[in-house]
Amino acid sequence: MSSIICSDDEDPHASLTQIIEHSYGELKAYARRKVGDDTIAEELVQEACLKLVTSTGEQPLNPRAYLYRIVGNLVVDHYRRKARNNANFVLSEATDPADERPDAEREVIARQRLAILVQAVSELPPRCRECFVLRRFDDLSHAEIAERMNITRSAVEKHLAVATVYCARRLKAHE
Known part of the structure; x- marks a missing residue:
């Protein structure tokens, strides 16, 4: 039975760049079909690549398939955010908006x-x-x-x- 995780002997990060390079265009086309916007599609693909590279723990055996899954999840998140923002806009018209300034800790982290x-x-x-x-x-x-x-x-x-x-x-x- 094959494992879905790379062994410790391999350097998974060495091949991640190659996988991202080879899959970038097709991932972007996939995301563009889902969201209908080239700029948003590119942002989703870049975020997916970041998630793959920065994920803690062991790397998946098939990073390309994993990237597709991440992009698919990000597309769903995009539409949820869009729906939530539309709902919040309607609510904000009726109520006084809360103070949305980031607290001091978030600001320091963002600067770092x-x-x-x-x-x-x-x-x-x-x-x-x-x-x-x-x-x-x-x-x-x-x-x-x-x-x-x-x-x-x-x-x-x-x-x-x-x-x-x-x-x-x-x-x-x-x-």
């Missing part, structure tokens, strides 16, 4: 995480960092990034996968 992410992004290889910044901060599409950097869309996806995995590992190391 941001500092770790800024440091992690600065440590990325130059082309990888440029690609990541163009996507996450300048909100360019994969096609726009590919054109601007004079690389293929596949190379853009690979750079983004490497950056996502690296940043997730840095966050995990500090938690």
Whole structure:
């Protein structure tokens, strides 16, 4: 009987980047079909990749299938959030909104995480960092990034996968 968990002899993180690189486009297409929005689909896939890389414990034997399951769950969560936000909007019209400012502890944690992410992004290889910044901060599409950097869309996806995995590992190391 085969195990669904990698053995301790293997380095599951070494192959995760490759699996993410190879599956990124199809996962994004899957998510896009589910949510109907390219930007939301990409965010869901990136979140799924982060969850896979930062998950504690043993890695699944079939990370690609696991990624599909995570994306599917994130799609469900997306629609639940959307429904809850619509309901909350209707309620907020009738009632006085509560103070939604984060408490001091959450604010400190958020600042620490941001500092770790800024440091992690600065440590990325130059082309990888440029690609990541163009996507996450300048909100360019994969096609726009590919054109601007004079690389293929596949190379853009690979750079983004490497950056996502690296940043997730840095966050995990500090938690």
